[in-house]
Amino acid sequence: MKNLKMKSARVAKDLSQQQLADLIGVSRQTISAIEKGDYNPTINLCISICKALDKTLDELFWIE
């Protein structure tokens, strides 16, 4: 399932995938895979993404 919340949070912060990837120390393809729903990140990576985007885990990764 696509993670549109994460993509919109990234766009809201005016960050490209590469910029976000550089911030958290992963490859751009990993960010792309998470946004597309092709890869489920570990909790550590989720936390890093949340910190970089100033969001909580619930706001980005909780599926309702």
Place this chain on the structure above:
Amino acid sequence: MSREYTMGLAFGILTALIILLIFRKFSKKKMKGQFDERQELVRGRGYKYACFTLLGLVTLDLLIESLGAYETLPVTRELALFFMILVCIMVYALYCIKNDSYFGVGTDARTYRAVMWIVIVCNAVSAFSGFRSGAVVDGKLSFGPFASLLFCIAFCIIMITLTVKGRSAADDESEDEI
């Protein structure tokens, strides 16, 4: 393989290792070469597929050997085993390239590509000079030039795949960006 060839091979590997160590020691920018968690996962899967491929090919080699088929085939067992090892490397490399896990985060891909092209050219020269001195010995393809040729072909395939993947990744990037 003749003793001179084996010595030459050992010397070549040793020289390459020394050059690599010197390069790493004096490189201004430290080679990061670290992989993120998704890449580690993909590389692990790649190792698994390469391992299963090797198991299959070794079984095939044992079958050919037990049937005595190497006597009739135009290749030596050494060359066949070398080919099998290359196939496993290819399985691993191509799987990693396909899943964007061949280069680590922050790896200088251009330097790596330049080194790869040098390796390809060196092997092409080695294969060419080997063919000039005789490609077939006692009805069998000689190991030296054909091993270099196979190595050259394998690395060319890897480089072509890297180029194609690089282009499609660039398209993907422009689609995904803000």
